Amino acid sequence: KKGVVGMRDKYPEVKIVLTVDNGIVAFDGTDFANSLGLDVIITDHHVLGKKLPNAYSVVHSTKVCGSAVGWFLSKEIYKKCHPEWNEGSGKDSSRAQNDIMLKHLDLVTIATIADLVPLTEQSRILVKFGLKYLRETKRAGLVSLFEEATLDPKKIGTYEIGHIIAPRLNAMGRLEEGMDSLRLLCTKDEKKAKNLARIIGETNRNRQQITAETVEHAKDLSSSKISKKLLFVYHESYQPGVIGLVAGRLTEEYYLPSIVLSVGEKHSKASARSVSGLNIIEFIREASEFLVDAGGHPMAAGFTVETKKLELLEKKLEELAEKLINEDHLIRKLKIDCELPIDLVNLDLFEELLKLEPFGMKNPAPVFLSKGLEISAMKFVGKESKHVKLELRSKNHESRIMGILFNYDKSLDLKI
Secondary structure, eight states, X not given: OHXXXXXXXXXXXXXXXEEESOOTTOHHHHHHHHHTTOEEEXXXXXXXXXXXXXXXXXXXXXXXXXXXXXXXXXXXXXXXXXXXXXXXXXXXXXXXXXXHHTTTHHHHXXXXXXXXXXXXXXXXXXXXXXXXXXXXXXXXXXXXXXXXXXXXXXXOOHHHIIIIIHHHHHHHHHHSOTHHHHHHHHOOOHHHHHHHHHHHHHHHHHHHHHHHHHHHHHHHHHTTTTTSSOEEEEETTOOTTTHHHHXXXXXXXXXXXXXXXXXXXXXXXXXXXXXXXXXXXXXXXXXXXXXXXXXXXXXXXXXXXXXXXXXXXXXXXXXXXXXXXXXXXXSOOOOOOEEOOGGGOSHHHHHHHHXXXXXXXXXXXXXXXXXXXXXXXXXXXXXXXXXXXXXEEETTSSOEEEEEESSOOGGGOOOO
């Protein structure tokens, strides 16, 4: 609050606070801003609580990411400030409007995929067209980041954004100050962009190391809990910026809802990841009497708890898990779209499948099942020979297909 008051004194002409991707449960903060004579406009996409903050206005949707909500609002503000557009006509006028309206769609695309928003309906449309702008971007910061990551801009898709670009941009906020990522996106200075991209790349590598070490530590602490329906792990050494990643790794490995906490002297910060069918934020809010605050999505959430209440909270959540999580939640499922004979697998099919892109959350790449195949050849490949390259053929030997099995489990005992 002292910082806000100081900013208010320094910029007395400011009358509005506009949030992006947060604020939907910021009741105390909104009331405090109101007490200073500030109007608060909240734009957010996180799951609503039981009431809304006492803001001047709330722009909210769970159908798109927080950045997209802000983008839609900025479009409407721009149109309002340029009423002559409503009177304009002709191709040139329309093209100029589109160029301005879509100017920041490259950033909306990164944000949508980074935030694991389902790529359906509006979000899929934004990413479908936004990828075009991202691949052609002239932003000095993004161009430098692509170079640092050795990415070909023309080949950037949802995978490259989710696993290469977004982790780099997020690394600064996780370990250092997120402002450097913002400076990278905003700068027009190529030299400054290259330097920031280098720093961000180094920070991301550091983040990867810290995450790996924390995951191993968390797995040790979790070893006695994997027979339960919920993993609840906490330690004072865990950095708040990586606990979400650690929770995700635990869920991926054990297929259990996972909550990881960074323990502080008075308050502890938590990040949670869920399994299919369990709304994790609603689950956590069932224990709201122990929480300072909580927010998030059905599959990922975060909250703050007084450190002295950690054991009470763990007990409460484990009781809720026994009550609300059933065995079906904890079965890892492979969803197969259809059975497909391998003689139908060809480049024409591949080209048709590309029309369904972009793939991502809730719009995954299709999965096909082919039965009755034989292994005609196999070869161990990769570092430490962990993967197996396979040649598969139909029983009548008329069709063949190449494939690769990652992280080969020797218990499968594959043989030619």
